[in-house]
Amino acid sequence: MSSSTVADADLPTFADVVAAADRLKGQAIVTPLVESSALNKRLGFRLLVKAEPLQRTGSFKFRGAFNRLVQLDEAARRRGVVAFSSGNHAQGVAAAAEILGMPATIVMPADAPAIKLANTRGYGAEVVTYDRWTEDREAVAARIAAERGATIVKPYDERDIIAGQGTAALEIIAQAAERGIAIDAMAANSSGGGLIAGCALAFAARSPVTKVYCAEPTGFDDHARSLAAGSRVANTPGATSICDALLAATPGRLTFEINRRHLAGGLVASDAEAKRAMAVAFNELKLVVEPGGAIALAAALEGRFPGQPRTVAVIASGGNVDPALFREALAA
Structure with missing residues (x-):
């Protein structure tokens, strides 16, 4: 690569x-x-x-998540965001979305720590679980984003x-x-x-x-x-x-x-x-x-x-x- x-x-x-x-x-x-x-x-x-x-x-994940979400325009904010994460990026995006008043859907592994799943839901995000060993989290997130017109917020590979x-x-x-x-x-x-x-x-x-x-x-x-x-x-x-x-x-x-x-x-x-x-x-x-x-x-x-x-x-x-x-x- x-x-x-x-x-x-x-x-x-x-x-x-x-x-x-x-x-x-x-x-x-x-x-x-x-x-x-x-x-x-x-x-x-x-x-x-x-x-x-x-x-x-x-x-630390709140830092990047808020910096990404706060720059979305009003139309994008209304359509919401989709993220995929084992837990910390999930919570960062969920919290930033809650602050900015936009819907958030987070794709998380079913075996993520219970505290991370609970906290993500606690910020008002919808959590969609997947099997990390048999499913592709990016494919799951891409499907949801396409259906809803939402913005995908990657966990690390974004400026x-x-x-x-x-x-x-x-x-x-x-x-x-x-x-x-x-x-x-x-x-x-x-x-x-x-x-x-x-x-x-x-x-x-x-x-x-x-x-x-x-x-x-x-x-x-x-x-x-x-x-x-x-x-x-x-x-x-x-x-x-x-x-x-x-x-x-x-x-x-x-x-x-x-x-x-x-x-x-x-x-x-x-x-x-x-x-x-x-x-x-x-x-x-x-x-x-x-x-x-x-x-x-x-x-x-x-x-x-x-x-x-x-x-x-x-x-x-x-x-x-x-x-x-x-x-x-x-x-x-």
């Missing part, structure tokens, strides 16, 4: 990230950048954690989605600068790659000395392998992970083009390491983080960053975890 077919004109720019930040003022929460002195001492480096579980809907997600990195850079901190390396989780692509644009413009990495669960490290190969490669079919938010089969077309230009590499952590990171986030930072949201943190805790950076920033990207799984992580 070559990335050579992507034109620069198709890609979002840093200016798009800045414009998204303006649109999100008063809507998205400026989430804190937290740290633990005790944890820093144990690790031997300074670790800054962007607390996106405290974002509206419990994840406005990528730009919106990048606002998290703008905040990290500003928050660190206010405290006189220079960030040597940063990481965010990657599934389709929208979050880390937006972050890469922001860091390339505002903190180009920072090395930026994607973080993925074992078995779903398609970004890391694609970066090494120089072109998009797919995950091996049949792999499983508790990181339900990070199960995209391949990097996005637009996201990979950005990431191959700007990322220093990819980091990988196991499900067991994600659970340990969830426990650390709770015990040391008082944050509830879902497995996929803890992957970048896990990579930092396990010492996966090359070159022993002195100051590392990671995004804890979401906190929508079912209670039973969270208890299991705390007991691990």
